Amino acid sequence: xxxxxxxxxxxxxxxxxxxxxxxxxxxxxxxxxxxxxxxxxxxxxxxxxxxxxxxxxxxxxxxxxxxxxxxxxxxxxxxxxxxxxxxxxxxxxxxxxxxxxxxxxxxxxxxxxxxxxxxxxxxxxxxxxxxxxxxxxxxxxxxxxxxxxxxxxxxxxxxxxxxxxxxxxxxxxxxxxxxxxxxxxxxxxxxxxxxxxxxxxxxxxxxxxxxxxxxxxxxxxxxxxxxxxxxxxxxxxxxxxxxxxxxxxxxxxxxxxxxxxxxxxxxxxxxxxxxxxxxxxxxxxxxxxxxxxxxxxxxxxxxxxxxxxxxxxxxxxxxxxxxxxxxxxxxxxxxxxxxxxxxxxxxxxxxxxxxxxxxxxxxxxxxxxxxxxxxxxxxxxxxxxxxxxxxxxxxxxxxxxxxxxxxxxxxxxxxxxxxxxxxxxxxxxxxxxxxxxxxxxxxxxxxxxxxxxxxxxxxxxxxxxxxxxxxxxxxxxxxxxxxxxxxxxxx
Amino acid sequence: xxxxxxxxxxxxxxxxxxxxxxxxxxxxxxxxxxxxxxxxxxxxxxxxxxxxxxxxxxxxxxxxxxxxxxxxxx
Numbered sequence: 001x002x003x004x005x006x007x008x009x010x011x012x013x014x015x016x017x018x019x020x021x022x023x024x025x026x027x028x029x030x031x032x033x034x035x036x037x038x039x040x041x042x043x044x045x046x047x048x049x050x051x052x053x054x055x056x057x058x059x060x061x062x063x064x065x066x067x068x069x070x071x072x073x074x075x076x077x078x079x080x081x082x083x084x085x086x087x088x089x090x091x092x093x094x095x096x097x098x099x100x101x102x103x104x105x106x107x108x109x110x111x112x113x114x115x116x117x118x119x120x121x122x123x124x125x126x127x128x129x130x131x132x133x134x135x136x137x138x139x140x141x142x143x144x145x146x147x148x149x150x151x152x153x154x155x156x157x158x159x160x161x162x163x164x165x166x167x168x169x170x171x172x173x174x175x176x177x178x179x180x181x182x183x184x185x186x187x188x189x190x191x192x193x194x195x196x197x198x199x200x201x202x203x204x205x206x207x208x209x210x211x212x213x214x215x216x217x218x219x220x221x222x223x224x225x226x227x228x229x230x231x232x233x234x235x236x237x238x239x240x241x242x243x244x245x246x247x248x249x250x251x252x253x254x255x256x257x258x259x260x261x262x263x264x265x266x267x268x269x270x271x272x273x274x275x276x277x278x279x280x281x282x283x284x285x286x287x288x289x290x291x292x293x294x295x296x297x298x299x300x301x302x303x304x305x306x307x308x309x310x311x312x313x314x315x316x317x318x319x320x321x322x323x324x325x326x327x328x329x330x331x332x333x334x335x336x337x338x339x340x341x342x343x344x345x346x347x348x349x350x351x352x353x354x355x356x357x358x359x360x361x362x363x364x365x366x367x368x369x370x371x372x373x374x375x376x377x378x379x380x381x382x383x384x385x386x387x388x389x390x391x392x393x394x395x396x397x398x399x400x401x402x403x404x405x406x407x408x409x410x411x412x413x414x415x416x417x418x419x420x421x422x423x424x425x426x427x428x429x430x431x432x433x434x435x436x437x438x439x440x441x442x443x444x445x446x447x448x449x450x451x452x453x454x455x456x457x458x459x460x461x462x463x464x465x466x467x468x469x470x471x472x473x474x475x476x477x478x479x480x481x482x483x484x485x486x487x488x489x490x491x
Numbered sequence: 492x493x494x495x496x497x498x499x500x501x502x503x504x505x506x507x508x509x510x511x512x513x514x515x516x517x518x519x520x521x522x523x524x525x526x527x528x529x530x531x532x533x534x535x536x537x538x539x540x541x542x543x544x545x546x547x548x549x550x551x552x553x554x555x556x557x558x559x560x561x562x563x564x565x
């Protein structure tokens with residue numbers, strides 16, 4: 001297979017491809033077979049500074065580009081993504097290990113849709129005007145915030161970039177974005193598409209490790225906002241950096257989401273919902289349905305049928321079209337997942353299926369994990385509390401609605417979750433009672449552009465997706481006008 | 492203990508994971524993940540242990556050094 005990537009990628013700063021000033025590079029490998037995919041330039045402190053300066057220069061004109069023109073550009077970007085969808089999907093698959101059926105049907109089309117959504121949303125933006133009294137007019141307008149620093153994880157590199165870049169551009173901001181050094185290629189390929197579409201400096205891509213480039217982004221004094229998707233632990237460092245600069249940060253962080261099944265659930269769809277919740281993207285999803293709560297009346301049958309469904313999942317080379325689950329993103333992540341399986345055994349959970357890495361049928365060179373079910377899990381076990389970030393689901397039993405609400409809320413996280421029942425009253429009661437930013441009812445991991453996504457508790461601050469993102473990427477200007485000719489009379 | 496294995500609180504988590512990937516197992520066993528969905532924790536081991544509210548970071552590091560001495564090249 002001819003690789004759809006370049007041998008070497010430079011930094012994308014001010015509309016040009018440039019080497020890092022320090023001349024450092026890092027390598028990117030395919031997690032499915034260990035082959036070298038490309039080398040990338042590592043951005044040093046000076047490179048990040050140049051990117052920020054370029055973004056501020058671009059901001060001078062980009063902020064005044066009319067919503068109509070910005071919308072037209074976003075639509076053009078969406079069209080370019082669609083025109084290059086096969087290549088972008090394959091790059092993402094090779095870089096991340098996720099199956100081509102997912103990158104083709106989810107990552108890439110959702111990304112282009114995101115640009116289209118914000119192209120539309122920006123056209124509907126209106127300020128407010130109110131007469132405070134007969135002589136006083138108050139006008140509220142939204143204005144772009146400036147240069148935004150964005151840091152993207154490795155689990156949805158391309159889609160997360162779209163989630164962050166599209167609203168920022170729509171709002172009139174300019175961007176310096178840093179992808180994960182594990183999966184930088186789709187964003188770099190995307191930057192190629194932006195050449196000639198966006199003015200230089202509106203989007204700048206700085207690649208490199210978190211401990212170097214990432215920290216230079218956090219330390220740079222000239223950002224007006226930070227936006228981050230990643231773990232809660234790293235989220236603390238982002239929040240700390242933003243606080244030191246006294247700038248806002250949106251944080252979309254970790255999760256341990258509850259996927260709740262009542263006896264009247266739509267059975268076959270409900271079982272598929274377990275797989276959607278934990279096997280999609282190899283379980284490397286911040287809102288993964290990693291805690292499955294099943295009512296005691298159906299627990300045994302539901303577990304048995306879910307095990308059977310897990311065993312039918314084809315784990316394979318991610319670029320093969322019939323592969324349902326690809327590989328974990330790297331060896332480190334696989335080690336972490338396997339270590340959690342050992343923790344589960346020590347805690348008394350039962351490995352009901354899976355539990356090991358896969359090294360057969362040509363998968364010996366990659367980071368492949370079996371779809372895994374841990375049964376007999378209790379709510380305070382570590383595997384029921386900590387984010388494993390892999391295809392490992394915990395099954396827990398509950399007696400009634402009150403108990404499952406209490407158990408589901410026994411978590412420091414609150415990002416996703418679902419309830420499966422045909423009783424609309426119960427669905428609504430449970431959805432309201434769970435402390436989480438997103439509750440699905442009779443579906444899981446559906447992530448359209450026009451529904452807000454984000455966390456309660458330690459799962460984050462602020463939201464992604466939905467037009468409310470325009471609020472996160474703008475600041476409010478109030479123009480307060482006296483229409484009277486008369487003096488106030490105090491002096 | 493192998494004197495070549497000296498993990499300190501000042502070491503970056505990235506260096507730790509790159510040089511001793513087997514440390515990931517020790518971390519999970521002891522309640523600390525070194526790797527996340529943006530990559531390795533982007534600061535020192537001491538910083539991470541502070542965030543994770545590990546009561547005795549020195550004991551954690553001593554245990555890690557002992558673990559690495561025993562589990563070479565896993």
